[in-house]
Amino acid sequence: MIITINLDLFNLDIVKNVIYRNSGKYSFNLDIANKIVTLNIKLLDGSVIVDKDEVEREISRDLIDQSLRQSVREETKDIRKLIIAQAFSNTDLLDDE
Amino acid sequence: MKDALKLSSKINVREGLNKRKYILRVTKNINLPTVLAKESLFLDENSTTCDLDKFCLSGTVEKTSNQNLQTRDIYIPEQMSYIEEGDIVRVDLQNKTLKSLYRINSLHNSFLVTERCNSHCIMCSQPPKKANDDFLADDIIKMIPLINRDVKFLGITGGEATLLNEKFLQILSLIANYLPETQLDVLTNGRNFKNLDLAKAVAMSSNSNLQLCIPLYSDVSSIHNFVVQADNAWNETIKGILNLKRLNQKVEIRVVIHKQTYKRLPQLCEFISKNLGFVDHVALMGLEMMGFTKPNIDELWIDPKDYSQELIEACKILETFRIPTSIYNHQLCLLDESLWSYARKSISDWKNIYMPECKNCSVKNQCGGFFASATFKYSEFIKPFS
Amino acid sequence: MMNKLFNSRSAYEDSSTLGYELLPFNFDKINNKYILTNIVGDSLFLDFDNLNQLIQHQLSPSSSIYNSLKAKFFIFDNTNKDGALNLLSLRYRTKNYQKSFFTSLHMFVVSLRCDHSCPYCQVSRQNIKTNKFDMSKEIADKGIDFVFKSPNPLIKIEFQGGESMLNFNLIKYITQEVKSKNELYNKNIQFVIATNLSFLDDEILDFCKLNNIFISTSLDGPKELHNKNRPNPGNNSYQNTKKAIKKAQDRLGIDKVSAIMTTTEDSLREPIEIINEYIDSNFNSIFLRPLSPYGFAIKTKTYDKYKTKEWLDFYKKGLNYILDLNKNGIFFTEFYASIILTKILTPYDFGYVDLQSPTGAGISAIVFNYDGNVYSSDEARMLAEMGDDTFNIGNLLKDDYKKIMTHPTLLSSIEDSITVSSPMCNECAFIEYCGSDPTYHHATQKDFTGFKPLSGFCEKNMEIAKYLFQLMENEENKKILYNWLNI
Numbered sequence: 001m002i003i004t005i006n007l008d009l010f011n012l013d014i015v016k017n018v019i020y021r022n023s024g025k026y027s028f029n030l031d032i033a034n035k036i037v038t039l040n041i042k043l044l045d046g047s048v049i050v051d052k053d054e055v056e057r058e059i060s061r062d063l064i065d066q067s068l069r070q071s072v073r074e075e076t077k078d079i080r081k082l083i084i085a086q087a088f089s090n091t092d093l094l095d096d097e
Numbered sequence: 098m099k100d101a102l103k104l105s106s107k108i109n110v111r112e113g114l115n116k117r118k119y120i121l122r123v124t125k126n127i128n129l130p131t132v133l134a135k136e137s138l139f140l141d142e143n144s145t146t147c148d149l150d151k152f153c154l155s156g157t158v159e160k161t162s163n164q165n166l167q168t169r170d171i172y173i174p175e176q177m178s179y180i181e182e183g184d185i186v187r188v189d190l191q192n193k194t195l196k197s198l199y200r201i202n203s204l205h206n207s208f209l210v211t212e213r214c215n216s217h218c219i220m221c222s223q224p225p226k227k228a229n230d231d232f233l234a235d236d237i238i239k240m241i242p243l244i245n246r247d248v249k250f251l252g253i254t255g256g257e258a259t260l261l262n263e264k265f266l267q268i269l270s271l272i273a274n275y276l277p278e279t280q281l282d283v284l285t286n287g288r289n290f291k292n293l294d295l296a297k298a299v300a301m302s303s304n305s306n307l308q309l310c311i312p313l314y315s316d317v318s319s320i321h322n323f324v325v326q327a328d329n330a331w332n333e334t335i336k337g338i339l340n341l342k343r344l345n346q347k348v349e350i351r352v353v354i355h356k357q358t359y360k361r362l363p364q365l366c367e368f369i370s371k372n373l374g375f376v377d378h379v380a381l382m383g384l385e386m387m388g389f390t391k392p393n394i395d396e397l398w399i400d401p402k403d404y405s406q407e408l409i410e411a412c413k414i415l416e417t418f419r420i421p422t423s424i425y426n427h428q429l430c431l432l433d434e435s436l437w438s439y440a441r442k443s444i445s446d447w448k449n450i451y452m453p454e455c456k457n458c459s460v461k462n463q464c465g466g467f468f469a470s471a472t473f474k475y476s477e478f479i480k481p482f483s
Numbered sequence: 484m485m486n487k488l489f490n491s492r493s494a495y496e497d498s499s500t501l502g503y504e505l506l507p508f509n510f511d512k513i514n515n516k517y518i519l520t521n522i523v524g525d526s527l528f529l530d531f532d533n534l535n536q537l538i539q540h541q542l543s544p545s546s547s548i549y550n551s552l553k554a555k556f557f558i559f560d561n562t563n564k565d566g567a568l569n570l571l572s573l574r575y576r577t578k579n580y581q582k583s584f585f586t587s588l589h590m591f592v593v594s595l596r597c598d599h600s601c602p603y604c605q606v607s608r609q610n611i612k613t614n615k616f617d618m619s620k621e622i623a624d625k626g627i628d629f630v631f632k633s634p635n636p637l638i639k640i641e642f643q644g645g646e647s648m649l650n651f652n653l654i655k656y657i658t659q660e661v662k663s664k665n666e667l668y669n670k671n672i673q674f675v676i677a678t679n680l681s682f683l684d685d686e687i688l689d690f691c692k693l694n695n696i697f698i699s700t701s702l703d704g705p706k707e708l709h710n711k712n713r714p715n716p717g718n719n720s721y722q723n724t725k726k727a728i729k730k731a732q733d734r735l736g737i738d739k740v741s742a743i744m745t746t747t748e749d750s751l752r753e754p755i756e757i758i759n760e761y762i763d764s765n766f767n768s769i770f771l772r773p774l775s776p777y778g779f780a781i782k783t784k785t786y787d788k789y790k791t792k793e794w795l796d797f798y799k800k801g802l803n804y805i806l807d808l809n810k811n812g813i814f815f816t817e818f819y820a821s822i823i824l825t826k827i828l829t830p831y832d833f834g835y836v837d838l839q840s841p842t843g844a845g846i847s848a849i850v851f852n853y854d855g856n857v858y859s860s861d862e863a864r865m866l867a868e869m870g871d872d873t874f875n876i877g878n879l880l881k882d883d884y885k886k887i888m889t890h891p892t893l894l895s896s897i898e899d900s901i902t903v904s905s906p907m908c909n910e911c912a913f914i915e916y917c918g919s920d921p922t923y924h925h926a927t928q929k930d931f932t933g934f935k936p937l938s939g940f941c942e943k944n945m946e947i948a949k950y951l952f953q954l955m956e957n958e959e960n961k962k963i964l965y966n967w968l969n970i
Contacts, residue, residue: 024936068538069910076507086572219489316554318563322495332565371830372570392486417965
């Protein structure tokens with residue numbers, strides 16, 4: 001089955017991530033033109049997908065989840081470094097006394 | 098119904114004495130060596146005719162009859178006749194007052210070192226005052242060397258003791274040096290321990306018998322800050338606890354359970370178990386009807402029976418994580434029987450009272466009873482066991 | 484209304500225009516809800532709408548979940564930033580602390596001789612009469628030196644084989660040498676003998692008793708299953724094993740004797756019978772182990788995952804049965820579940836080497852083969868027996884400690900498999916309950932990192948974690964599972 005994704009809605013990293021996560025169930029052929037990604041999705045044994053609605057729902061949901069994950073990762077990458085740096089240091093980086 | 102003990106009183110003083118203040122140990126021993134007698138108040142019960150000059154002061158309980166006692170320095174009113182050998186008193190000959198500072202036969206002597214505080218808890222039983230009250234700490238500093246060496250427990254309270262800085266450290270030091278075997282509980286909001294230097298200074302001034310008792314009222318910072326009426330208090334208290342633990346100090350966390358804190362009590366205990374599981378003890382305490390509690394009673398009062406579930410759940414969590422736990426100031430009839438093993442008789446036996454409902458209760462001796470102040474308001478579920 | 488001397492609650496809520504900020508967390512779906520886990524493994528359930536609002540910064544401080552999100556370190560504002568960061572970093576340090584102590588478990592393969600012919604055994608078992616495949620004293624001495632090079636104050640020495648008791652003299656020697664050397668180092672040292680108990684006698688029991696040695700044996704299930712899995716030509720392995728277990732328990736105490744099972748296709752049909760066998764032998768715990776991929780030449784990648792689904796059915800059946808036992812007053816635990824539960828519910832991590840990141844291979848556990856070859860794990864040794872020597876990181880007779888512990892394969896297998904930098908793992912809600920297994924992924928996919936969508940290891944751990952969370956929605960189950968924690 002074919003799914004098209006607008007790269008303005010979900011960037012390429014998100015799409016790639018969703019493909020990666022689902023490659024245990026499906027095989028993907030990827031084509032990009034004019035900010036539109038076209039995914040050709042088949043079952044791993046090469047056969048055609050029967051329940052297209054279900055797969056579309058799955059992929060849509062994954063795209064949204066992955067987009068949220070990307071937001072969280074971006075927003076928290078600095079504070080994550082801070083926490084880990086303090087965890088492994090012998091002094092307080094936050095100590096302003 | 099017993100009244101709480103009167104701790105201080107006006108006294109009659111012999112004519113012609115100086116106008117000074119003294120901190121003295123009470124003795125009834127006429128044969129006390131001079132070196133000790135000069136820091137003692139001799140309490141005369143038998144109208145002795147011996148020469149009492151070696152004692153710093155002499156005194157007797159004022160009786161209505163038989164006053165051939167013009168030769169005693171001070172006359173103690175009947176309501177303070179409980180004073181006994183080994184007690185420590187403050188005698189102010191100028192203002193003519195007598196104050197009991199330390200009672201040898203009390204299990205829980207607590208010393209108020211200051212009424213100043215940097216928090217303003219909505220249920221504070223010792224409302225803060227701003228004036229300089231260094232004389233309180235000075236008295237304690239003078240008193241410590243007079244305390245009997247075998248005293249088991251002492252407490253330091255306030256106000257916020259750490260505001261005293263040097264004097265606070267001096268008190269810790271004196272207790273560690275003069276009373277090396279005594280367990281010392283210091284009540285503190287912990288906020289000043291955000292400064293590691295203070296924690297270090299405390300560690301150096303004390304021995305391993307010191308425990309810092311620090312209140313934490315919620316796992317949610319804004320709720321804790323509301324209860325203590327201070328911005329940033331939660332952050333500072335957490336930092337303080339961590340700093341003290343970095344220096345291997347004993348830390349107890351105290352929680353006063355009332356309307357603002359009971360709902361998240363299980364969550365708070367889970368928070369403590371996961372994040373502060375290295376603390377030495379958790380004390381879950383009932384509300385005292387003193388100080389600010391009265392004007393704020395509507396925001397604070399909840400019948401302890403009504404938070405039974407939360408209390409049971411909280412104790413279960415602490416038990417799972419093996420954190421030593423005690424419940425203070427809760428009467429046994431208000432506690433589910435599964436919690437009786439946590440309940441402590443924590444109110445000093447001269448401070449506690451029982452209510453009319455307690456007459457004939459079969460577990461009266463086991464139960465801690467009430468603070469005298471509880472007559473203001475107490476649970477409607479108090480009832481005796483048969 | 485507060486008395487006018489006091490400020491209201493709202494006065495203490497966050498007043499900055501920024502509102503709240505996010506702390507690091509991952510999330511995944513469980514049924515129709517989302518589970519969120521933070522950087523130290525604390526967890527929270529949300530529905531999608533709340534999750535979305537949370538991430539878009541649209542959650543209001545008055546919403547019912549705002550306070551819990553703050554208290555459980557998913558968000559922070561002005562009022563808790565300092566405390567949250569201090570506690571999170573302390574928790575993170577606590578979780579990882581154990582790893583810094585380095586290698587604890589040292590396995591000595593004292594002999595390849597064995598009397599059993601278990602079909603799943605990858606070791607080339609040798610005839611019990613020859614001693615050409617016994618570890619020599621010289622190699623044992625080198626191994627002992629290696630042990631004391633580890634900085635860990637807690638050391639575990641496990642004797643393996645073949646059948647380890649066939650070289651009992653060497654076990655005695657190593658035990659005595661280690662104890663004697665330990666007078667200088669003063670470490671806490673535990674000894675375990677992994678054995679099928681065929682050759683257990685009073686002399687061995689006396690020695691174990693005297694030296695406080697633990698016994699770990701194999702019990703695969705009821706008679707038919709055990710004997711099919713573990714044939715001992717001319718003998719009834721099941722009967723002998725059961726008898727020997729009792730004998731060892733009587734002499735050493737039940738807390739000194741444990742058993743493990745190896746799961747085969749045949750085992751998958753009988754989870755309850757296997758568990759009953761363990762109860763019958765006075766054990767109060769079982770480790771429902773996964774199918775081993777090492778015994779099979781993996782033909783297709785899907786094979787691995789198909790088998791995992793069957794195994795998960797077996798596991799869940801077994802776990803449910805164990806929960807029922809507990810509900811009926813019998814205290815019995817499942818080992819793997821208790822490890823994962825400890826990670827979910829407590830701030831501690833008990834260092835189970837197969838479920839940690841960086842991997843425990845080499846840096847937490849290490850294997851000395853009878854011939855002096857050093858392997859980063861027992862599975863690595865099995866791979867070598869099958870002809871794949873990838874994880875052979877040196878030889879005690881030729882290489883010193885530094886050369887072995889800095890072997891390029893050891894280092895790259897550790898580095899390539901760290902979960903926080905592996906695709907999918909780094910965003911997985913279950914990352915703090917999981918670990919790395921470069922040996923497994925090399926064996927099944929020829930890749931230390933592993934392509935997780937096709938990984939049986941990944942699917943197993945995710946499914947078990949999800950299942951445990953679902954079980955804990957029930958109060959009675961939750962209570963029982965809390966009792967399994969090692970605190």
